[in-house]
Amino acid sequence: MKNLYSSKVVRLALSVIFLLGASTAFSQLKIGSNPTQIQKSSILELESDRQGFLLPRLTDTTQINSLTPPDGMLIYFTPNNNTGKGLYIRKSGIWQRFTTDSVALDKWSKTGDVLVGNEKLGSLNAQTLRMITNNVERMTIDASTGNVVIENNAQVKKDLNVNQILNVTLGANVGKSLIVGDTTTSRRLIVTDSVQFKNLNASTDLNEILVIDVTTGAIRRRAIAADQFKNWVVGAFKNTANANGLSRNIGTVSDTLVLHAATAATPGGVSTTTQTFGGSKTFQDSVMAAKTLSVGSTTNANSTLQVTGSVAMSIRTVSATTTLGNTDYTVLVNAAGGAVSINLPAPAASIAGRIYIVKKIAGGLNNDVIVNGPIEDGTSMSLYNDWTVLKVQTDGSRWFVIK
Numbered sequence: 001m002k003n004l005y006s007s008k009v010v011r012l013a014l015s016v017i018f019l020l021g022a023s024t025a026f027s028q029l030k031i032g033s034n035p036t037q038i039q040k041s042s043i044l045e046l047e048s049d050r051q052g053f054l055l056p057r058l059t060d061t062t063q064i065n066s067l068t069p070p071d072g073m074l075i076y077f078t079p080n081n082n083t084g085k086g087l088y089i090r091k092s093g094i095w096q097r098f099t100t101d102s103v104a105l106d107k108w109s110k111t112g113d114v115l116v117g118n119e120k121l122g123s124l125n126a127q128t129l130r131m132i133t134n135n136v137e138r139m140t141i142d143a144s145t146g147n148v149v150i151e152n153n154a155q156v157k158k159d160l161n162v163n164q165i166l167n168v169t170l171g172a173n174v175g176k177s178l179i180v181g182d183t184t185t186s187r188r189l190i191v192t193d194s195v196q197f198k199n200l201n202a203s204t205d206l207n208e209i210l211v212i213d214v215t216t217g218a219i220r221r222r223a224i225a226a227d228q229f230k231n232w233v234v235g236a237f238k239n240t241a242n243a244n245g246l247s248r249n250i251g252t253v254s255d256t257l258v259l260h261a262a263t264a265a266t267p268g269g270v271s272t273t274t275q276t277f278g279g280s281k282t283f284q285d286s287v288m289a290a291k292t293l294s295v296g297s298t299t300n301a302n303s304t305l306q307v308t309g310s311v312a313m314s315i316r317t318v319s320a321t322t323t324l325g326n327t328d329y330t331v332l333v334n335a336a337g338g339a340v341s342i343n344l345p346a347p348a349a350s351i352a353g354r355i356y357i358v359k360k361i362a363g364g365l366n367n368d369v370i371v372n373g374p375i376e377d378g379t380s381m382s383l384y385n386d387w388t389v390l391k392v393q394t395d396g397s398r399w400f401v402i403k
Contacts, residue, residue, distance in 0.1 A: 074089055128141065232256075240260055318333055339363075
């Protein structure tokens with residue numbers, strides 16, 4: 001047995017020597033069966049019906065990479081963890097794996113696959129799955145939370161069912177229905193902008209509406225009375241009194257809202273007939289009476305203005321030059337410190353009929369009170385003695401002395 005093994009070793013050594021010599025002579029090398037027959041296009045040919053070609057096995061590529069291996073080199077990579085184990089070729093400066101049929105069957109095809117039902121798409125480690133188009137990230141699935149983020153609008157042609165939370169930051173178009181979980185607070189639809197409902201089905205028998213909590217933004221259903229969905233019509237004004245000022249006439253299809261005239265005891269609107277109001281009223285601007293005005297009485301005025309009672313007019317004291325305005329009536333002038341000028345406003349149609357009373361109360365003969373303005377045929381009038389009174393009224397063109 002030992003001699004037979006030694007004989008084989010000798011024959012093998014002689015064959016190698018012969019082949020090496022042949023490679024030098026013919027620049028081709030064949031190992032295995034039929035050593036005299038070799039393909040013209042091959043520089044090295046292996047032929048055997050019971051043996052294979054065994055490549056170098058590397059558990060790490062660090063050392064071979066340091067030797068700058070050229071493209072086209074082959075290795076069989078056998079890492080310690082068996083991840084990525086297989087046949088590799090050096091191409092474009094990196095080791096690229098040959099894909100076998102058994103591996104290729106586990107890959108997704110761009111033209112579609114026949115599935116058996118247990119296939120998966122995604123990562124096996126804690127890495128987020130990112131999907132891109134045109135080299136732009138469009139959708140991500142977070143590795144930790146599982147949350148799906150769609151960067152732009154999402155269109156759903158039919159129904160969309162969400163078991164927990166749906167967050168919409170830009171827009172979502174749902175072709176048919178959108179169903180979000182149930183009524184528990186942990187399952188909800190959150191929209192950061194606005195919600196639009198188009199082409200909703202009409203209903204004449206439902207009596208529920210949606211209301212919003214202004215604090216939390218939550219939307220809830222609320223049932224209201226069926227007659228609240230009726231049309232409202234504004235009815236004709238009524239001169240009859242109503243405790244509320246408004247009344248509602250209930251109809252089959254629509255209800256009518258009627259405004260009633262105010263009285264001394266009830267609120268309401270202003271009518272075009274004789275009317276009495278109760279309570280004090282303050283008018284921010286002017287009050288105008290086209291005919292007569294009666295103050296202090298409920299009877300009709302016997303003059304344009306009838307005052308039944310006392311009258312209070314504006315009065316003030318001045319001691320320096322003063323220009324009279326629309327809030328002045330009686331002005332007391334103290335000229336004890338020197339002469340004082342009182343300037344009347346320029347006559348105009350807008351103040352026609354205005355009256356001023358000027359009375360000197362101090363200053364004696366030494367200090368005059370000079371009332372300036374186009375008074376009758378002059379431009380001023382002086383008051384010399386104390387307690388002298390000047391009453392003037394304008395017709396819109398000049399001032400005239402009344403007293």
